[in-house]
Amino acid sequence: MNDMNDINCLISYPRSGNTLIRFLIEYITERIVVDYNEEIPDSAIKYLSPDGIDIVPKNPPILRKFHLVDSKLNEKSKIGKSKINLIIRDYYECILSHSKRGCRKTLSEQINDYCDLIRYYDESENKETLIYYEDIIDVEKQPEVIKTLLDNNGIDTIPNWDSYLKNILFLNKKSKDGYIKIYKTVEKEYENKSLYYKEIKSNLGEILFEKYLSRYE
Secondary structure (H helix, E strand, O other), X not given: OOOHHHOOEEEEOOOOOHHHHHHHHHHHHOEEEEOOOOOOOOOHHHHHOOOOOOOOOEEEEEEEEEOOOOHHHOHHHHHOOOOEEEEEOOHHHHHHHHHHOOOOOOHHHHHHXXXXXXXXXXXXXXXXXXXXXXXXXXXXXXXXXXXXXXXXXXXXXXXXXXXXXXXXXXXXXXXHHHOOOOOOOOOHHHHOHHHHHHHHHHHHOHHHHHHHHHHHO
């Protein structure tokens, strides 16, 4: 396996489409996009275990996933000088979804994590592709987004690109169906969208908010 610092990274707040991108890249390249969580199988395709997918991604990994929300994992030191590709999803949608899936942090703590991720990317000398979740789930825009990500990270061995394009609806459905959804109830403040907007904008500041999140105003 590659040294960790040799592997470019996909970073995102949880519930922002990281697993979908991993799944598609593994299918296209036949290479593993490894998860930061060692309890999860290295391969996203193996993790989701979809029927009807005969691709078995192989080592060495081609990219690696991080969320940067658990300080005990020391993820930033593992990323090192690797290229960083950031996936952003509407702060309200992804934080609410993550909360409903059982995140034990307070809303303010989650908002801070979300903003820290954007600051980390913005301040990095190794930032690469910026991807919006809303573009990656749009199957008309998705191929261009994926191709840009591959090109920016020097990934040019894509044996299943034509198959991906031919089967794009099937693959997206398989990825979605393979993700187990277990939702819990949350306090009413978690569903107050205006609260997110105010706290996110205050936390990030006007310049970074407009730079990265203006589409969500």
